[in-house]
Amino acid sequence: MxxxxxxxxxxxxxxxxxxxxxxxxxxxxxxxxxxxxxxxxxxxxxxxxxxxxxxxxxxxxxxxxxxxxxxxxxxxxxxxxxxxxxxxxNLIGKTVMVPGNAITVADGVATKIGVDVPSTADSVTVQVLDKNGNVVRNIDMKGQTAGVHDIAWDGKNDQGNAVPNGEYTFKVSGTAEGKDVSAIALVYGKVQSISGDSTGVLVELGDGKTANVDDVRRIS
The missing domain is CATH 1.10.287 (Helix Hairpins)
Known part of the structure; x- marks a missing residue:
């Protein structure tokens, strides 16, 4: 059988x-x-x-x-x-802060930027770079508590002269007792629309820039 x-x-x-x-x-x-x-x-x-x-x-x-x-x-x-x-x-039309490192300078005025410091830092520094990667400005923010902070850049280089109009980038870093605190560079953007993909809900900031809604650090 x-x-x-x-x-x-x-x-x-x-x-x-x-x-x-x-x-x-x-x-x-x-x-x-x-x-x-x-x-x-x-x-x-x-x-x-x-x-x-x-x-x-x-x-x-x-x-x-x-x-x-x-x-x-x-x-x-x-x-x-x-x-x-x-x-x-509800975010449409609002200005938000999201991770990014791009700055635009027009008529001597730079777009607003910021930094997210995950934990209290003894020192926070910012470097502004031109399109060729050259550092044009160093900003010492000294110690900062944990949280989101604006970065004050007047659109001038380290010599006090206004930088040419154009596109720039910036880097942020922070340390506490000599250890990196993983500071995150932030940029401002006005929400144009809302969309979604496999990663979640996205905010459209114009010029092809998007960010996950979970990455929004501040709304104004």
Missing amino acids: TTTSNVNSNSAVNDALKGGSSSAADLQNNFLKMLVTQMNNQDPLNPMDNAQLTSQLAQISTVSGLQTMNETLTALLSQTAASRAMDSA
């Missing part, structure tokens, strides 16, 4: 969980077909015992339940993302 080996329950569960494209009903139907085939072809002298049958039925119940839970969680996450996008629409 032809016999088949027992259904490997753990393997079936793992395969089912990896196969996210299958529905809970499909998983259950496929598992039951395998189980019926096994029972029809089992060795009558060594039949499947009740404990084994109960265990395998429990396994498919677990798979079905987990698959249904995954689908429910996915739906909830989608609804949450949509709700967050709607809530974030």
Whole structure:
């Protein structure tokens, strides 16, 4: 008589969980077909015992339940993302501070910039660089408490002369007892619109610049 080996329950569960494209009903139907085939072809002298049958039925119940839970969680996450996008629409027209390092100087006036200091720092320094990467201004902010701080740059170089109009970048650094505190450079931008992608809800700041809404440090 032809016999088949027992259904490997753990393997079936793992395969089912990896196969996210299958529905809970499909998983259950496929598992039951395998189980019926096994029972029809089992060795009558060594039949499947009740404990084994109960265990395998429990396994498919677990798979079905987990698959249904995954689908429910996915739906909830989608609804949450949509709700967050709607809530974030209130940011349109507001000015926000987000991570970035670009500065524009026009008519001797530089765009506003800032720094996020994660923990109290003994020293915070800023370097402004031109388009060629040359440092044009060093700013010593001295010690700063943890939090978001504006950086005062008057658009002048270290010699006190106004820098040419154009695009610049800046770097920030902070230390506490000689250790880096991972200061983060921030820029201001006016929110033009709200969008979303796989990373979450995004604020559109114009000129192709975007930032995740979770990265907004200040709203004004």
